[in-house]
Amino acid sequence: MHMKQLISDVRTMSLRRLKISIRNLDTILTSVVTPSLMMILFVYVLGGSMHVEGMSYVNYIVPGILIQCIGQCGSNTAIAINNDIKSGIIHRFYTMPIMKSSILLGHIIEAFFRSIVTTMIILGIAYIVGFRPDMQVHNMLLIILLLAMFILMISWMSILFGLLAQGPEGAGACAVFISILPYLSSGFVSVDSMPVALAVFAKYQPMTPIIDSLRALFMGEVFYIQEYLLGMMWCVVFIVICFGLSQVLFKRKLQTS
Template sequence: MAGRCLRLSRRNTDALITALALPVMMLLIFVYFFGGAINTGTEYVTYVVPGVLLLCAGFGSSNTAIAVTEDLKGGIIDRFRSLDIGGTPILTGHVLASTARNLVATALVLGLALAIGFRPTATPAGWLAALAVLLAFVLALSWLSATAGLLTTSPEAAGGFTFFVSFLPYPSSAFVPTDTMPSWLHAFADHQPVTPVIESLRGLLLNQPVGNTPWVALAWCAGILAVSTALSGVLFAKRAR
């Protein structure tokens, strides 16, 4: 199922190029257009890269909603069911393909970040921990996206999920410190799932103290994953009747 989804992605050249090019463009825009005007106490490229990595993951994962909806509309689900293939393998294939696409896009963004001045000082253990947190976030978001695809009735409606996921990193510590925000927004930014993930990546990649922040990030990811997998099973059973 994962191989099938990857082949479909490869054939959809426009969407694949957009998924890879958009995060690169976002990194360049924030560093060179806005970086000189934003004071974070350090080089802005150093501050913003973890946020762009999460933006990259969010955009890539959100395309899973469109892929799931297209499967439901195209009739392939009925053929899979006739072959006694359940919903879990089908959705898992979409999630694994999304994870693979995200790893490629993340590597591309990280390579560009290194080329324009990002200098991580993480230890080998820090790199592994950062990768684990990022993978947990991608998996959770991909399952959430698959669930959104089961809730919608058209690829166009599923595309609306892209806006939600792409917007969530902005009211967080991705691009500016949260203490520069209005008090009501500051409270939301500090207590939404994206902020602990970003702070974990930033601290681990820069070899800074992170406290229990990675555990908070993983708890958010585990909660989103648990709810999404349970809900997607129920929704798939209803949509595939």
């Protein structure tokens, strides 16, 4: 009975958020425009001076652009949950006979589908500017799994940022750093070409194994399962941490409001 009610409530909350996103298409546009412009800038303005062994520069940077795009989606998620709390609609939901966990899950599911849509749009734009993947079916399945886990990680991190922030502006600003991390990884240049201190950070930060795994899978290169599993491990760890903290903060924020 509880599971049936939870599924029904989550569906209702997800549809609510999806309808809001459809009515406000700027939430998708803002997630697409910046990564698209950066990709065009890097490919057509800087790409001529960038030399990557074994592949074109556009093929090299697309995984990093995808990660940046998902990070931009996370900023919108943080703003959305913060707006819901500030507007008082969450408190109204909390007094209704619904499963309380469905409120956050509705935001997560909407963010997941919105991130998928924007990712597909970015891939389409990347193809127009010259991106040519060379992968087999099993590579595609591994890419989908890794991107799905990364989207869930960013979504829960964004929920946490939205709950921590005092206002929508702060929520968006907190989540922006996620879209900056690809620049400090192997997303746009090789880690080996960076200064020593920056190279150490880039090598061991969570984005690098995720981006490197996506690049190898997209381009049919030598695939290192350890690197892929490391990227998955980072996603799982952050999902668990952010999920737990979000539940605690959500209950505390409602009780003290």
